[in-house]
Amino acid sequence: MQRLYTSKIFSCPLSMDNLPNPNWCYQVLEISPTATAQEIKMAYRQLARKYHPDLNPGDRTAEDRFKLIVQAYRTLLTLQSQPSSSTSTKTTPHPDTTSTYSTGGVRFHVKQRDCTPSSPPLSSEEKLLKLSTLNQVYTLLKRQNFQQAVDIAEKLAIRFPKDSDVQPWLAVAYHRWAKQLISRQQCDRARIYLKKALQADPHNQKLWREIDRDYKAIERQLMF
Known part of the structure; x- marks a missing residue:
């Protein structure tokens, strides 16, 4: 599939305040949002080995995926190290209103x-x-x-x-x-x-x- 845009991955960890929806981290690591710290670490190691550039020379898609995996893992580590804060409630009105x-x-x-x-x-x-x-x-x-x-x-x-x-x-x-x-x-x-x-x-x-x-x-x- 042809990519719409050139991927530019962050070089610094994200925080909950930066992300409208942090669930992307779990999607990248292919785990549930309820995953434990140990499960997150295991998923990261498995995917990092699978998509590591050294094991996929010349594969730009694998390289981009590897960068996303690293970023997602760093982000989850950052979120886990921060004290939990209450998020603002959102109403869920009928979609046709x-x-x-x-x-x-x-x-x-x-x-x-x-x-x-x-x-x-x-x-x-x-x-x-x-x-x-x-x-x-x-x-x-x-x-x-x-x-x-x-x-x-x-x-x-x-x-x-x-x-x-x-x-x-x-x-x-x-x-x-x-x-x-x-x-x-x-x-x-x-x-x-x-x-x-x-x-x-x-x-x-x-x-x-x-x-x-x-x-x-x-x-x-x-x-x-």
């Missing part, structure tokens, strides 16, 4: 998308493609290349529609780009991407609270 967002007397109607996967299970190559591209989106966000991150996240969302891993990343990309537009006083464009962020991840209450603050920031700009 429409939410009304209101701030400063302005009302926005946001169609809630059903993010339940409806497509057949992904192949190993498709999983690798998705996870590698999500890594690239994260790297671009970290470098504050928000518009490019949006472009890639949108293409990935087209390739994997309604994917529960892709949609939160798409929302993050939209939101970060909108915040940069606000800082540039491009309020009309910022509103467009704030609304897109809500449409991409409508069940995320933390996102709604942050966007509420963003709309208020826009209102303050328009007062002067």
Whole structure:
């Protein structure tokens, strides 16, 4: 399968705060999210041996897979070393409902998308493609290349529609780009991407609270 984008893997460990959905680590290691520390370690060793570049010379797919395996293992180690924190609750309204967002007397109607996967299970190559591209989106966000991150996240969302891993990343990309537009006083464009962020991840209450603050920031700009 031809890859959509060149994979760019992180060189530093991730943390729970960086990841909209950390389940990708378990997917890469082919284990359950309930796996014990020993099971995680065993899975890492087995897959690392299988895809190690020294055992697969010239195989770029194996090399990319090996990097993802190492990154996933490092991320899980980081998460295990951190004290557990309570995550924000998310509502689960009916997928056909429409939410009304209101701030400063302005009302926005946001169609809630059903993010339940409806497509057949992904192949190993498709999983690798998705996870590698999500890594690239994260790297671009970290470098504050928000518009490019949006472009890639949108293409990935087209390739994997309604994917529960892709949609939160798409929302993050939209939101970060909108915040940069606000800082540039491009309020009309910022509103467009704030609304897109809500449409991409409508069940995320933390996102709604942050966007509420963003709309208020826009209102303050328009007062002067």
